[in-house]
Amino acid sequence: MLIGIIMRIDKDRIQDKNQKDLKSHQESFDFLSNRLEKNNCNVNDIIDKLSKFQVAIPSWALGAGGTRFGRFSFQGEPSTLEQKIDDVGILHALTQTAGAISLHIPWDVPQDYEAIKQLAVSHNIIFDAVNSNTFQDQKNAEKSYRFGSLSNREKTIREQAVQHNIDVINIGRKLGSKSLTVWLADGSNFPGQNNFQNALQHTQDSLKNIYGALPDDWKMFIEYKPYEPNFYSTVIQDWGTSFMLANECGEKAYTLVDLGHHLPNSNIEQIVATLMLKGKLGGFHFNDSKYGDDDITVGSIKPYTLFLIFNELVYGMNNNPQNPYPAWMIDASHNIKDPLEDLIQSLEAIQEAYAKALLIDQAQLRAAQIENDVVRCQEILQNAYRTDVRPLLQQARLTTGGALSPLHIYRSLKVRENLITARGVNSKAVGL
Ligand SMILES: [Mn+2]
Numbered sequence: 001m002l003i004g005i006i007m008r009i010d011k012d013r014i015q016d017k018n019q020k021d022l023k024s025h026q027e028s029f030d031f032l033s034n035r036l037e038k039n040n041c042n043v044n045d046i047i048d049k050l051s052k053f054q055v056a057i058p059s060w061a062l063g064a065g066g067t068r069f070g071r072f073s074f075q076g077e078p079s080t081l082e083q084k085i086d087d088v089g090i091l092h093a094l095t096q097t098a099g100a101i102s103l104h105i106p107w108d109v110p111q112d113y114e115a116i117k118q119l120a121v122s123h124n125i126i127f128d129a130v131n132s133n134t135f136q137d138q139k140n141a142e143k144s145y146r147f148g149s150l151s152n153r154e155k156t157i158r159e160q161a162v163q164h165n166i167d168v169i170n171i172g173r174k175l176g177s178k179s180l181t182v183w184l185a186d187g188s189n190f191p192g193q194n195n196f197q198n199a200l201q202h203t204q205d206s207l208k209n210i211y212g213a214l215p216d217d218w219k220m221f222i223e224y225k226p227y228e229p230n231f232y233s234t235v236i237q238d239w240g241t242s243f244m245l246a247n248e249c250g251e252k253a254y255t256l257v258d259l260g261h262h263l264p265n266s267n268i269e270q271i272v273a274t275l276m277l278k279g280k281l282g283g284f285h286f287n288d289s290k291y292g293d294d295d296i297t298v299g300s301i302k303p304y305t306l307f308l309i310f311n312e313l314v315y316g317m318n319n320n321p322q323n324p325y326p327a328w329m330i331d332a333s334h335n336i337k338d339p340l341e342d343l344i345q346s347l348e349a350i351q352e353a354y355a356k357a358l359l360i361d362q363a364q365l366r367a368a369q370i371e372n373d374v375v376r377c378q379e380i381l382q383n384a385y386r387t388d389v390r391p392l393l394q395q396a397r398l399t400t401g402g403a404l405s406p407l408h409i410y411r412s413l414k415v416r417e418n419l420i421t422a423r424g425v426n427s428k429a430v431g432l
Contacts, residue, residue: 056128063429065333076419089123096402130172135185187230254282276316299349
């Protein structure tokens with residue numbers, strides 16, 4: 001018997017709900033695909049690419065996120081790993097885009113590995129990167145990470161942090177994960193607190209020790225972030241530091257780009273292009289922000305920037321065989337929205353930016369660049385951006401058994417109400 005499942009949205013129910021909008025969708029899709037085909041777009045190819053594009057959902061995104069000032073829980077949050085997998089199952093059933101879950105250790109250590117794997121299979125989702133956690137002290141921890149983990153001056157503390165990462169790899173192996181993500185919060189809050197060179201050297205040595213325990217068919221993703229929780233310096237502060245450390249570790253180590261982990265106005269699309277040229281863009285975290293690491297709904301503030309980033313991702317996927325296919329994940333928190341509705345909006349925004357990037361005529365863009373026709377370059381990008389591609393997204397979902405309108409069906413099936421009934425008003429996501 002399967003454990004955990006309290007709510008499952010089967011394909012018949014979704015198809016049934018799709019009927020109402022089918023005719024108007026068909027009209028919009030026919031109109032758009034005719035127009036695109038006239039412009040030499042291969043619509044079937046785009047639909048195929050959209051159908052295959054899968055984004056992992058992290059276990060920590062399924063409850064309401066908090067700030068350092070507090071957290072307001074959302075009703076019916078998943079309080080166990082089983083329930084988190086069920087929630088991703090709901091998202092995947094509706095969108096057919098969320099076919100993976102990313103676990104955070106120690107919050108998500110399975111009790112019964114076989115049962116957990118079976119539950120994920122039943123939802124048609126796989127286990128994406130496993131994430132370690134040395135940004136806080138765990139229960140019964142011998143040593144404290146108050147002054148750093150992998151970078152700490154004290155060898156025994158570094159060893160504890162390295163061992164934790166190795167434990168995470170071993171948990172991931174049992175679930176079928178193929179990658180470890182390391183985000184290091186280490187740094188300093190005040191000038192003079194740390195010796196920069198020593199902290200970096202220790203971090204490099206620690207990462208190499210973790211890398212040594214990585215199975216042959218695994219990847220290690222090194223995430224960077226300029227500030228927070230430390231406000232003066234962060235050891236792995238930018239893509240260059242991450243790239244350097246990945247190179248030091250070896251060919252299975254890669255840089256991970258998180259959209260929120262840049263100082264304001266950084267040219268993230270150029271960072272993406274640089275890393276893909278060098279074959280080192282391994283992981284990618286989606287979110288949106290206005291000021292810093294705001295972690296808000298993808299595409300809610302800067303959809304055009306997201307499109308420009310996708311332009312580089314598409315270019316890299318087509319032209320850089322030296323770069324592996326990146327691991328996609330949403331890394332956002334949801335302070336006031338229903339987390340599942342927020343994730344549906346994020347998935348839609350990601351697919352929209354991807355579809356628009358696929359519309360860019362790369363040959364024409366190249367020709368305009370060679371002629372230094374700057375105006376035309378902009379026109380080519382913006383013609384693609386201004387196209388309403390939503391019928392393409394809907395068609396992709398239709399062909400894979402998803403919902404024409406995931407959000408509408410989520411609400412009409414009263415998913416949240418059902419989750420609250422099953423789990424209770426006060427059910428809280430663990431770990432956040
Ligand atoms: Mn991230």
